[in-house]
Amino acid sequence: MSFPLPSQLRLLALGLLLPALSLAQTPAPAPAAPAPTTTPQWYLLDPQQDGVMGVSATRAYAELLQGRASVPVTVAIIDAGIDTAHVDLKRLLWRNAREVAGNGLDDDQNGYIDDAYGWSFLGGPDGRNVDIDTYEDTRLLARLQPRFKGKTRATVPAAQRADYDLYVKVNKTYNEKLKENTQRLKEIEEAYTENQQGAQAVKQALNVPALDTATLHHPPTTDPQLLAVTQGLYQNLVQAGYPSLEAVLEEIKEALTDTKNQLEYSLNLKFDPRGVVKDHSNDVKERRYGNNDLYGPEPSHGTHVAGIIGADRDNGLGILGLASNVRLMAVRAVPNGDERDKDVANAIRYAVDNGASIINMSFGKYYSPQRAAVEEAIRYAGSKGVLLVHSAGNESKNLDQEMQYPAPVFQNGQRIPNMMTVGASSRTNNADLTANFSNYGRHAVDVFAPGNQIYSTIPGSKYANKSGTSMAAPVVAGIAAVLKSYFPSLTATQLKRIILQSAEPVHTQVHQPGTKKLVDFRELSETGGVVNLYRAVELARQQSAQ
Incomplete structure (x- = not known):
């Protein structure tokens, strides 16, 4: 069980924080945001x-x-x-x-x-x-791998071929998850570091403790470059439904923790926490x-x-x-x-x-x-x-x-x-x-x-x-x-x-x-x-x- 990664990185794809990484470069105008409703x-x-x-x-x-x-x-x-x-x-x-x-x-x-x-x-x-x-893939692979690793379907007794076919399937999906999460971890770590630095740069330039929508809507600056950055950030936050850049970073951080846990535990063939429950x-x-x-x-x-x-x-x-x-x-x-x-x-x-x-x-x-x-x-x-x-x-x-x-x-x-x-x-x-x-x-x-x-x-x-x-x-x-x-x-x-x-x-x-x-x-x-x-x-x- 986890929240979907696409929503957690969706704002990065929109370029929400990236313009803030270089204040010397005026970002392209952000798309117009829909009028916010009176309730979240x-x-x-x-x-x-x-x-x-x-x-x-x-x-x-x-x-x-x-x-x-x-x-x-x-x-x-x-x-x-x-x-x-x-x-x-x-x-x-x-x-x-x-x-x-x-x-x-x-x-x-x-x-x-x-x-x-x-x-x-x-x-x-x-x-x-x-x-x-x-994951269920992990549990099934841990159970089936000792029986079938290195074997072909032809060498497996007919009575075991259904289990062998399942082994082939879960081995494939398990390795796909392993590869996907390894790559995702690298991408999220890079994204979090870059965007955290970008947010910090904007806060320092504005001399504010946080970048919420109220601050970004009426930023304490007359600098045209900063105004362009804050306008783009504000519009994208409202459009995406986030109250602040800090909330965006928190979602990315949650995705980072979730991905680390998947690699360390959920995809670990030797990990089994069930002993805690003491059931059969x-x-x-x-x-x-x-x-x-x-x-x-x-x-x-x-x-x-x-x-x-x-x-x-x-x-x-x-x-x-x-x-x-x-x-x-x-x-x-x-x-x-x-x-x-x-x-x-x-x-x-x-x-x-x-x-x-x-x-x-x-x-x-x-x-x-x-x-x-x-x-x-x-x-x-x-x-x-x-x-x-x-x-x-x-x-x-x-x-x-x-x-x-x-x-x-x-x-x-x-x-x-x-x-x-x-x-x-x-x-x-x-x-x-x-x-x-x-x-x-x-x-x-x-x-x-x-x-x-x-x-x-x-x-x-x-x-x-x-x-x-x-x-x-x-x-x-x-x-x-x-x-x-x-x-x-x-x-x-x-x-x-x-x-x-x-x-x-x-x-x-x-x-x-x-x-x-x-x-x-x-x-x-x-x-x-x-x-x-x-x-x-x-x-x-x-x-x-x-």
């Missing part, structure tokens, strides 16, 4: 009224939902953890009423001691937790393991996801979550690296058994050795009327050609009726409407939702922009929670149908993710549209009136 939460706004490709949540609450009764809805967030003390989340946490917090007992006899607010399948009985784990990692029937530490080593990702779904709309602080009457259930199962099928299956079951109506799954991978166990859990969720919302992934891939897991279809080819797969869209209805990093697929991806520069909660009662299909999925989960809250009789399949039917096709010519090729946005997902809460509520009202 552009994704809540309306395409017609506000001119951005948001989901019309603000309009829906003002025009359709005001004064209407709602019921609380529990949304489980299977992720890396949540900062349960965040001022914009703590009032809305799901609470296990059958469990007495902190008494060291399994009061409700469900096999999980002190699971008062959720559970972690990445923790051990001694309180330690898995932070970074390997290959026993998919094992359910009772883990601990109740919901924060974990790094809850930034899950905290951001939680805020998108249900940050407190009534406390007058921070941001507004999509859902107003929600209970947020934290289930830790996603490390920095690839999640394990066993943990995902158990996390889904835990959420279902504890009353979740919707489960957000902002994670994914390209190998699933225990796929059957995950699918069994998904079927179980379906039997209980639970909707699963899954992120499409951040590798600019066509999922019609390469499957990502959990897949949108069962192994028998049947479409999963209670799961949605979500791609990431951006703010403007132009060639950049698709987020450059987003996976897509005319059949494999159901719909797109805002996922580029999404402002939400982060640990320490703070807020920040993050990008990824990991942000798009909770937008859809939040919409589903609103519908379920105001129209509680809706089933999981009805929720899915309403959300998809209310996403009107968009025929804008957009860049196919990862390329400059222009394609019809309609061709990138099953619906060809961006989710819209206003239209979804209208559709739900029509159905409830029948």
Whole structure:
């Protein structure tokens, strides 16, 4: 699990900081920026009224939902953890009423001691937790390489050829990742150093402590060269949705740390952190393991996801979550690296058994050795009327050609009726409407939702922009929670149908993710549209009136 690199380096491609490296050289004029909206939460706004490709949540609450009764809805967030003390989340946490917090007992006899607010399948009985784990490619290669390295298919017994073919495949993808990350590390290190120096040069020239948009918009200088530099930087920051150059550098620094971790741990054939958990990692029937530490080593990702779904709309602080009457259930199962099928299956079951109506799954991978166990859990969720919302992934891939897991279809080819797969869209209805990093697929991806520069909660009662299909999925989960809250009789399949039917096709010519090729946005997902809460509520009202 990581945030997409393309968004983190996107500003470098725009030349955001590079003009600052040489103040003796006047930069070319920057492109005109769109007028900034009055809120950093552009994704809540309306395409017609506000001119951005948001989901019309603000309009829906003002025009359709005001004064209407709602019921609380529990949304489980299977992720890396949540900062349960965040001022914009703590009032809305799901609470296990059958469990007495902190008494060291399994009061409700469900096999999980002190699971008062959720559970972690990445923790051990001694309180330690898995932070970074390997990729599934790495785990498979470590298992298969001793059997097949140096052999050819012809020399392998027929009964082992399926495993040999898998070995050849994972060996290829593993080495591609190793090469890509090694090169990426070099590029990010160079970019961070150069851009940090450039930012420092501008700060010194202006004699200011930071380069935020307010300072850059009205810089304390009359020097024409400095004014040209600050104007270009300001316009690009506003256009890209960053509050400051320091925020840009922080994203690049996060990308640097993430890439180092991938090389040192996630791609390390000898690294195995699972001993911390003390479970039998290959026993998919094992359910009772883990601990109740919901924060974990790094809850930034899950905290951001939680805020998108249900940050407190009534406390007058921070941001507004999509859902107003929600209970947020934290289930830790996603490390920095690839999640394990066993943990995902158990996390889904835990959420279902504890009353979740919707489960957000902002994670994914390209190998699933225990796929059957995950699918069994998904079927179980379906039997209980639970909707699963899954992120499409951040590798600019066509999922019609390469499957990502959990897949949108069962192994028998049947479409999963209670799961949605979500791609990431951006703010403007132009060639950049698709987020450059987003996976897509005319059949494999159901719909797109805002996922580029999404402002939400982060640990320490703070807020920040993050990008990824990991942000798009909770937008859809939040919409589903609103519908379920105001129209509680809706089933999981009805929720899915309403959300998809209310996403009107968009025929804008957009860049196919990862390329400059222009394609019809309609061709990138099953619906060809961006989710819209206003239209979804209208559709739900029509159905409830029948």
